[in-house]
Amino acid sequence: MIERAIALLILTGLFFIFTLLAFFFRHLVYQFLCILVLMVLQGVLYLYLNAEFLGAIQVIVYAGAVLIMFLFTLFLFPEEELKHLKIDLKNLKYSSFLPVALFIFLLLSVLVKGIPESYQPRNIYFDLKEISNLLFNEYWLAIFLLAFILSFPMVALYVFFKREEKSGSS
């Protein structure tokens, strides 16, 4: 238990540091790099929740594919657009801090009351056989819907670039 507590303390500290950095960097590429570190750390965090498969998927899909796509798009823009992104405080109202205050109040109230015994984890082992059983027996409709939805981006891309070609040639 003590190892888990120390590891989670270090991870929480890293999350705080990189969140602050991501908030205050002006250059979009640096900001992006901080968010990348956050995503990889979240994959590490999943290991502490007995979800090794989700951790690997998080790193492969998010850090490995989706964010590389974003970085690729960033390089298509000229450097001047990415350089000085100022924080715009003009239109900010004080009431927008209400949710943050509520969140901090809730966390503090949990700390004051103490952690009840029932919040200790029940040991569930989440392995791949269990996932696939659940996915293909109980959630088959969701998977088919997902495949249907995921075919939309492909079709959209195809239609978009066909139209682009047509307008470019004429």
Added chain:
Amino acid sequence: MEVLKVLASEYPFYVISGLLIFLGIGIFILKKNLLVAILALEVVFNGINLLFVTASHYLGDPKGKMIVLLTLAVAAGSFAIGLILVVNYYRLKRSLSMEELKLLGEKDEE
């Protein structure tokens, strides 16, 4: 010892997911830039995922992890579409500011 007990429970996970969600919403509102907006939405999405997985671990129900697995795939696709929209908006308007984004559709070019 009481502190260690708190740290080993699900408390730090709630703190971290709150951090991610507020980071996302904060940079979405404060930096009025379309590229940042798309990145911020992803960050919020990840914070919510973490909340789902935490709840599923501590309540002993695999459904939360299942939901995350299904929505991750949809998020990757929607992210790509969002990027296409931003790149094309920049081609038309030569600007990334969210405040100039007033009209939708073909009339925008006038």
Added chain:
Amino acid sequence: MALSEGLFWAIFVTLLKIAVVLGIVLLHAAYTVYAERKIIGRMQARLGPMEVGPYGLLQPIADLVKLLFKEDIIPQEAHKVIFQMAPLLVLVFAITNLSVIPFHPSFSIADVNLGVLVILAFAGLGTYGIILAGYSSGSKYSLLGGLRSAAQILSYEIPLGLSLAGVILYAESFRLQDIVASQANSLFGMNVIPQILGFIVFLICAFAETNRAPFDLPEAESELVAGYITEYSGFRMGIFFLGEYISMYVMALLISLCYFGGWTLPIWLTTLLPFIKVIPPTLILILKVYFFIFLFIWVRATFPRYRFDQLMSISWKVLIPLALLNFLWIAFLKWRMLT
């Protein structure tokens, strides 16, 4: 509450294992450069390095000394922090892959039950080193090299994962030890024979993932000066080359573990030639790895480079359908075997 008793002993053993693996692999990476120069020289009817030591055997050490003493130049336009960090990212993620690979039935640094996925994840993260090196140099050639490598690796990761899915389905496990054991117990003895399509797809993708010829478009020296390493000099360039050679070794190890039975020999071969059983298991693995490293060098000496649109259309129009076909065939085979 106290720290467990065997923790320090376990940490010590792990550190020792890391030292052994790292020492052997770094030595191999250094001498692969020598082997590459020698073999390409022989194929082009030259001698290759001959000056330093007998047959030029001390050439890697001389190269290392030269790289360490060169001046380390940072361009004025560069983003300094990213520029200094990028080579390290490439090297670190290449080396981390070695930690989950078993070299012997009982020797691996970390016995992870998601070994294949971990390797895929770190291979994906290693791309950031190349892209950021291209961006932070502040030069057009570097940026073009980085963009090319991003597009290339993004599109070649999909057939790589799909062809590995066939292997995983056949072995019913993500652990590399289990994959090797299932091959030894099966009828064919090696995964190559039932899934030759998957093997071909994986081999092509391995060339593309390690940026080797004929897919070395990110550093094509005839179009972009040296791609993403144009602005690097001294030991930072050396680190890039080291990362490239280590990732070559990782890919060769992965091919021989997933498709060629790792440290086991197929049953039909051992019944045919019984004396072959005396070869120790690690030596079998090493021989297979050497063969694939030789294949990497051989292909570099013989094949011309592809154009970029050809590269993209190979991945999306040929390799992905082939990998899907292979996956369907393995699913059919597995279904026939189970019923």
